[in-house]
Amino acid sequence: MKIKAIVTLKEGVLDPQGKAIQQTLNGMNFSDVKQVRQGKYFDIEVNLEDEKKAKAKVEEMCKKLLANLVIEDYKIL
Template sequence: MKISAIVTLKKDVLDPQGKVVQQALKGMGFDNVKEIRQGKYFEIDVDENDKKKAEKKAEEMCKKLLANLVIEDFKIIGSQ
């Protein structure tokens, strides 16, 4: 089962990478972009058929390795 998770910087944490992307877009003519924040996306293929259990596993992975909970949030966004 494939679980999708995203890890994003917390709201109050500065995101210089996103800022640069925003400036680049502005330079290309996209001037109605208010803000861009960049994060990480993970597609985790777990050897588990039960959706609940697979999501639980993915959540645990996010907590233990994929996200730095001091400055980042994570969200399981789907499974298939």
């Protein structure tokens, strides 16, 4: 089954990439944009039929590899 996960920078951690996107959007007539923060999205297919077990597995992957918990948070969707 497929599990989706998102890894984002923690609040307060500077996001220069997001800032650059925000400034570009502001310059493209999207003046309503106040802030952009960019993160990573993962679509992970695991050989497990049980949703709860699959999500627990993906959570472990986030902790061990996909997210740097010092500056990033993860969320299983």
